[in-house]
Amino acid sequence: MMGGLLFMVDDKMYVAVMKEEIMARINPNIYDESIEKEGCNKMNFTGKPMKGFVFLSEEAVDLDDDLNYWLQLALDFNPLAKASKKIKSSKN
Known part of the structure; x- marks a missing residue:
């Protein structure tokens, strides 16, 4: 994850911590x-x-309320998000 710490829910990206920022996956509609x-x-x-x-x-x-707001937006979108394609292993 490009030098960060990634958190996933149901095999889909939820949030990541990268340097001094948090990356969140939210509903594109908002x-x-x-x-x-x-x-x-x-x-x-x-x-x-x-x-x-x-x-x-x-x-x-x-503030905790601010962090919770963004985490909840990401969690709310998670069931709607498409999972990344699984990479097939080259091991046989």
Whole structure:
């Protein structure tokens, strides 16, 4: 996970901790309104933001209620999220 700590629920990415930020997978339908909140930023690894994935800075999660809000958004979306394709092992 690119140098971070990844947490999964039902074999799907839930949240990750990367350096000083939290990355959360949220419902793409609330993405635009979410990135307007303080400390919430677009996730941009490749030069193009990935809708539904956000970075949360310290300002976004400085209180327990704030952290719980974002974690709950990610957890609520998890049953709707598509799981990544399984990589087949080369071992026979």
